[in-house]
Amino acid sequence: MRNVAIVGIGYTPVFVSKRRDVCIPEMISEAVENAFKNSGLTPADIDAVVFGNMHTFEGLNLPHLWSADFIASLGKPVMRIATGGTTGMSAFHAAYYHIASGLHDVVMVVTYEKHSEGDAQVGLMGIITPEIMAMLAAGIDVTGQKGMGAIGGGSAGGISYQATSYLHHSGAGIEHIDAIAAMERRNASKNPYAHLKDPEATAEKIAQTPLISWPIRFGHVCPTTDGATVCILASEEKAAKIADKAAWVWAVANCASDATTGNLIEGIITDPGEQMPATIAAKKAYERAGIQDPRKEIDYVEIYNGFAHQTLMFLERIGMCEVGEAHKLLEKGELEMSGSLPVNASGGVVSTNAIGTSALNRVTECALQLMGQAGEHQVEKEVHKALAHGWGGLMQYVTITILADKPKKL
């Protein structure tokens, strides 16, 4: 096992609803250029590239083929990783193994999403298209009026079941979802690469947004964003030569459950709020990082929260607090940038969701906090170890990355 470090980060200049001025590969190239500027590296320094975005969303099959010319990858190995919402972090993990295996020394991760050129609703519906067709064949009303067709309960679908389950088991109320959403929108206002920003956001303000499907309101839901993120990783020997400051990978882990809500045909449905894969993956990551007590040893957490309740729910699932404790920490202000367990100072996915980048941004945001480079959204406490969480697949796949400010003792 070799030590691996993050030595460069590049974002597109903005993360917004619609980038009308660039096509997809042009937009990606902006983040690549920024990563080179940030790291001082040139294309010649890169041994291999790992590429990821959300499958099918922009109607492009294997978009790395089109992007190859724009990401300084010609003549190099390029690996396309695709695991749904977690893609960005899964790609990061692949880059990690490129280096940890001893086969490569400097590897660049390239992720993007340009939602404005696709139809995310169609893309998401594509997940269950065969099931819907089967249901039609079996005589089910898929519009959700009656019977077993009422699978999703509306647009927020399975997520609402998850939120209900979380509230029930934690004792939290919808007002806590409002409050965490407000906190993240305020945090986002300090992050130049966030999309939905509101420095004046309050729980009361969020509570005024309409309910979509109990207990999910519009104010709890992520936007669709255009943007790209690039991250450059290097082996310990190379990192020492090329970077003054680096964030070090201490552990990577993942876990899959089975496809859940909406999958009537397979007949396998687990509690959408249970999220056992998060618990299993976190446990594995702590073991690999040699962490005995995550609550004491982890200083900062970035949670993948497409929906606001997930920040609280996943903090509990990954063992950063007891079940039923997350909303109490929120009430005490401990999750704020000034608190003892700062979470999503970036504003989280609920504020910015260019899907392919979203799970990678959790890692890069942890790295910025560790290196003290988060600018206005740098948290008050010292950060020595940080945890990044990714969530995706069909609501049943979790990735975890643990970073630190110094290399791991091997």
Next chain:
Amino acid sequence: MEETRQVQGTWDLSTFKFRIEGEGIKNMLKEMKEAKLLGNRCHKCGTVYLPANFYCRKCHIAIHEPAEISDHGEVMSYTIGYADVRGNPLDEPRVSLMVKLDGSDTWIMGAGEDMKPEDVHIGMRVKIKWADQRVGNLQDMESFIPE
């Protein structure tokens, strides 16, 4: 910012011929005509699947043993819909339930009827309301109603 040209593209799913696992559903539909539910059980670990699954996800073996399942069960989670897929408001809130039927280890989802949104809760007991005229499709199960 200068606007670029836009060109149209499609992903034509109508050109796909999806195949799905049919046997579990077929057996279940046949029994539903008689207002009964049929799933299957893993002979090794005892997990009961509804609809029947061709393998056990825990033991990773093929499974065939049929299992009769009650039409009564418990609400494991729920949601109340206020808007449709495109965000347009609904005329009336819609109750959707995730229910673990007695004797099954998996959950099914369905609409809740004869219950006020504010009364729905996790742990609530419900039963299936069967259609009067059953034809052997999933619409035979009209909804869940309070037990």
Next chain:
Amino acid sequence: MDKKVAIVGFRMKSAPDLVTTRERLTFELTRGLFDDLGIEREDVDTTIFCTNDFLDGRTISNCFLEGPAGCYMRDESKVEMDALNGLMYACMRILSGQYRTAMVVSLALTGYQVSPYLHIEYQLSPIYDRQMRLLNELSAAALQARSYLTRYGYSEELLDAVAVQALSNAAANPYQARRIPGVSKEKVASSSPYYEPLKELHCYPPTDGGCVLLLASAERAKELTDKPVWVLGMGQSIETFYLGERDLFRSPSTVKAAKRAYELAGIKDPKAEVDLAEVSALFAHQEPLLAEALGLLEEGAAESSYQSGDTAVSGKMPINPSGGALGGHPVSATGLIRAAEAVRQLRGEAGENQVGKAEVAVVHGQDGPCAQQNAVVVLGV
């Protein structure tokens, strides 16, 4: 890479129409593999899926395969490319020391689609090529074929010779989907014209199929098999997307990928040291083109090599003794199937298609229009 990671087992299956579901095929192949090796799903430390969402017609298509592959509550990831890249990722995971075993799962049910070549159209640039409606998988391949034949002064009969050799090998291989008994030059030459100079039997057939393969660290491999096949080297490379900027008659990305793979494997003279090649040639002209890029055939001498029988099962450089992708191309799984076929050769289990000396094999996989991206793996015993 010197005998650190081994292939310890595989299962594969192909047919024009398997009349099955992706879930059932996944279960059947993985259960079969576990039974072959006497292991259970807990013995697989990590799994890498390789499937294509556009081919499957669904988003995040592998999330329904995790249960059937035995990954319920376990470790997995997905490489959305030809599965030879998945094999490389699985190797990296083992080489890192984090995992002792890694499974690669890849499959495609082309029968899901009305047009088997549809998924490639979504790879084309949406702002130019798709609007022009001139390029598709077949027309792009035909441009490449014409460019290759013209450059080296080969006759179109080379395409027939390649196809006859591949389809004859495929006919004797029970794992292949397209098995035409008594295939002849006349039969190939008289098959339906697609895009000149390519005819039906010069092109891969729409195929249902899949392959699963288990890799293990040297230590674990000893416990699992008496016949480990070692991954000795691997490399991969990509070239420009725009066909107009490429010399279609050659494959510089394959040259680069092979150079890296040979370096890792310590191979200095591939023509002398490699015993056979399994190449993902989707169209007849690609087989000699890629074999040249892999350094296995003399550049410009393909026609004589195929005529003299050098590339046949009994020849001095057998290319695709399995029949290659002209015998079956389950999109994504093809590179992994090539690896499994090489394993059969290296273990001396290839039956009628067994080549004489089989100690080192080169395996190739490709992605993109006209093989824009190529992966090369060297296997040995």
